[in-house]
Amino acid sequence: MALFNKSKSYQALQTHYSEVESLHMRDLFAQDPERFNKFSAKACDIELDYSKNRITEQTMVKLFDLAREAQVEAKRDGMFAGDRINTSEDRAVLHTALRNLSGEPVMVEGQDVMPEVKATLAKIKSFVNEIHDGTRKGYTGKAFTDVLAIGIGGSFLGPKVMTEALKPYRQAGIKVHFVANVDGAHIHDVLATLPAESTLVVMSSKSFGTQETLKNTETAREWFLQSGGKFDDIAKHFVCVSSNIAKATEFGIAEDNIFPMWDWVGGRYSLWSAIGLPIALSLGFDNFEELLSGAYEMDVHFKTAPLEENLPAILGLLGVWYINFFGAQSHVLLPYDHYLRAFPAYVQQLDMESNGKSATPSGEYLDYETGPVIWGGEGTNGQHAFHQLIHQGKVLIPADFMLPLHSQHEVSNHHAMLASNCFGQTQALMQGKTEDEVRAELLAKGVSEEAIAKEIPQRVFEGNKPSNTLLFSKLTPKTLGNLIALYEHKVFVQGIVWGINSFDQWGVELGKVLGNDVLAKLEDSSIALDGDSSTNALIEKFRNR
Numbered sequence: 001m002a003l004f005n006k007s008k009s010y011q012a013l014q015t016h017y018s019e020v021e022s023l024h025m026r027d028l029f030a031q032d033p034e035r036f037n038k039f040s041a042k043a044c045d046i047e048l049d050y051s052k053n054r055i056t057e058q059t060m061v062k063l064f065d066l067a068r069e070a071q072v073e074a075k076r077d078g079m080f081a082g083d084r085i086n087t088s089e090d091r092a093v094l095h096t097a098l099r100n101l102s103g104e105p106v107m108v109e110g111q112d113v114m115p116e117v118k119a120t121l122a123k124i125k126s127f128v129n130e131i132h133d134g135t136r137k138g139y140t141g142k143a144f145t146d147v148l149a150i151g152i153g154g155s156f157l158g159p160k161v162m163t164e165a166l167k168p169y170r171q172a173g174i175k176v177h178f179v180a181n182v183d184g185a186h187i188h189d190v191l192a193t194l195p196a197e198s199t200l201v202v203m204s205s206k207s208f209g210t211q212e213t214l215k216n217t218e219t220a221r222e223w224f225l226q227s228g229g230k231f232d233d234i235a236k237h238f239v240c241v242s243s244n245i246a247k248a249t250e251f252g253i254a255e256d257n258i259f260p261m262w263d264w265v266g267g268r269y270s271l272w273s274a275i276g277l278p279i280a281l282s283l284g285f286d287n288f289e290e291l292l293s294g295a296y297e298m299d300v301h302f303k304t305a306p307l308e309e310n311l312p313a314i315l316g317l318l319g320v321w322y323i324n325f326f327g328a329q330s331h332v333l334l335p336y337d338h339y340l341r342a343f344p345a346y347v348q349q350l351d352m353e354s355n356g357k358s359a360t361p362s363g364e365y366l367d368y369e370t371g372p373v374i375w376g377g378e379g380t381n382g383q384h385a386f387h388q389l390i391h392q393g394k395v396l397i398p399a400d401f402m403l404p405l406h407s408q409h410e411v412s413n414h415h416a417m418l419a420s421n422c423f424g425q426t427q428a429l430m431q432g433k434t435e436d437e438v439r440a441e442l443l444a445k446g447v448s449e450e451a452i453a454k455e456i457p458q459r460v461f462e463g464n465k466p467s468n469t470l471l472f473s474k475l476t477p478k479t480l481g482n483l484i485a486l487y488e489h490k491v492f493v494q495g496i497v498w499g500i501n502s503f504d505q506w507g508v509e510l511g512k513v514l515g516n517d518v519l520a521k522l523e524d525s526s527i528a529l530d531g532d533s534s535t536n537a538l539i540e541k542f543r544n545r
C-alpha cells in the first residue's frame with residue numbers, strides 16, 4: 001500500500017486544500033444555515049459538533065476517501081478480531097476484549113480469551129466486595145480504609161484520572177491514593193498520611209519491570225514493616241496486577257494476590273483490565289462495570305457506523321487534515337468540567353505514546369508529520385492563561401471542547417456560566433473580530449485615527465480557528481467509558497492513515513537504559529565517567545553534592 005502522502009486521496013486533498021485554505025468559517029456559516037446539521041453527529045451519549053472546522057462538504061468526502069484508501073475499516077475489523085497488528089512486538093491488540101459484552105468469543109491464536117477475561121473480572125468483583133464489606137481485613141483485624149495504588153504511565157494515569165473524574169461516585173469509607181513518580185517526595189508525602197494497619201497496597205505493572213514502580217513498592221513494603229506489620233502480614237496488605245506472574249512471585253507477592261493481565265493489552269489501553277482495580281476499589285464494582293459498558297457501546301459504534309457518521313473516524317480525520325495540510329503541531333483538549341481536568345493528561349499518553357512515530361512497520365522512514373503534541377486543561381481556567389495564544393498566536397491549534405449538559409452539582413447558575421464560556425470561546429475562535437469591528441468600537445470610545453491605526457493589529461482576532469465541541473448529558477461512568485473509547489479509536493484511525501504501528505513504544509527504551517547506566521555511576525564513584533562532557537559534569541555535580 002502506498003505511503004499516506006503518495007496515495008491518490010492525499011493528492012486530491014492537497015489540491016482541495018489550496019482551494020479551501022483561504023475560506024473563512026465566518027462566511028461558510030453565513031452562507032449555509034444548515035452547517036451545524038451537516039457537520040454534527042451523535043453516538044452513545046456523545047454529541048459532536050464539528051461545524052466549526054475549516055471544512056466544506058467536499059473536504060469530508062475526500063477525508064473519508066483517504067480513510068477508505070488506507071483501509072481503516074478492514075484494519076479496524078482486524079484489530080477487533082485479534083490480528084497481530086502490533087507487529088514490532090508480535091502481539092494482538094485487544095483492549096476491546098476487556099469490555100466485550102457481546103457474549104461472542106475473541107480468539108487469540110485459536111483460543112478464546114473471554115473466559116480468562118471474565119474470570120479476572122469475577123476475581124476483581126469478589127475482592128472489591130470483600131474489601132468494601134470488611135470481610136478482608138488488615139493485620140490487626142481492622143477493615144481497610146485506604147488503598148495505596150502504585151504504578152506509572154498506563155498503570156497509573158487511567159486509574160488516577162478515572163477515579164478523579166468520577167469523584168461523585170466514590171464509595172464511602174475507602175480512599176484511594178496514587179503514587180507514580182520515583183521522586184521520594186511523592187511516596188513520602190502519601191505514606192505520611194496512611195495508617196499501615198488499614199492500608200491495602202495495589203502495585204500495578206504490566207511488565208513488573210518498571211524501575212519507579214518497583215522502587216516505590218519496596219519503599220511501601222519497608223514502611224509497612226516499620227509501622228508494625230510483620231513479614232507474614234504482607235500477603236494481607238499487598239496485591240499486584242501484572243502480566244508477568246513469574247517476576248511478581250519472585251518479588252514476594254503471593255500468587256493468589258496477583259491479578260493477571262495479558263500481553264495483548266497495551267499499557268495505555270489497560271484501565272479496562274485488572275489495572276482498573278483501584279477504580280473498582282474507589283467506585284465500587286458496579287460503577288467499574290458501567291465504565292466498561294460505556295466503552296463497549298463506543299466499540300460497537302466504531303465497528304458498525306459508516307465512516308460518515310463514525311465519531312472516532314471524524315475526529316481522527318479532522319486531526320489529519322490540520323496536521324498534514326495546515327501544519328498544526330499540537331492539539332488542545334479543553335474539558336469544561338472540573339472533574340475531567342486531568343483528561344488531557346490521560347489522552348496525552350494515549351495519543352503521544354501511540355502515534356509519536358516516524359517509521360512504518362515495514363521499515364520506511366516517514367517524510368510527513370504524525371502524532372501532534374497533546375495538551376490542555378480545564379475551562380474556564382485556561383481562558384485566563386493560555387487561550388490567548390490559541391486566539392492570537394501565530395500557530396494553529398485545533399481544539400476539542402467538552403461539556404456535560406448537566407453538572408454533578410447544580411450550584412446557583414454556575415453551570416450556565418460555565419457553558420456560556422465554553423460556547424463563547426468556540427464562537428470567538430471561529431468568527432474572530434474584524435478590523436471594521438475594532439475600528440467602530442474604538443471610534444465610539446473617541447480614540448483618534450492615529451491611535452486606532454496602531455491598535456487595530458493588536459485587537460483584531462483573525463478567527464477561523466478550528467474547534468470541535470463534544471456534549472454529553474452528564475459525566476457518568478458509562479459516558480466516561482464512551483469518551484475514553486472514542487479517543488482510543490480516534491488515535492487508531494490516525495495511526496492507520498499514517499501507516500504506523502500505534503501500539504509499541506520503542507521511543508521510551510533508550511532513556512530507561514541510559515538512566516540505569518547513570519544510576520550505577522551516581523551510586524558508585526569508582527565507575528569511570530565515559531559519556532559526553534555535559535552528562536559527565538552533571539553526574540560529577542551529583543556525586544559531589
Ligand SMILES: O=P(O)(O)OC[C@H]1O[C@](O)(CO)[C@@H](O)[C@@H]1O
Pocket residue numbers: 152153154155204205206207208209210213267268353505508
Ligand atoms: O505497567 P508497566 O509495565 O510498569 O509500564 C508502565 C508504563 O511504562 C511504559 O512502558 C513506558 O515506559 C508505558 O507504556 C507503560 O504504560
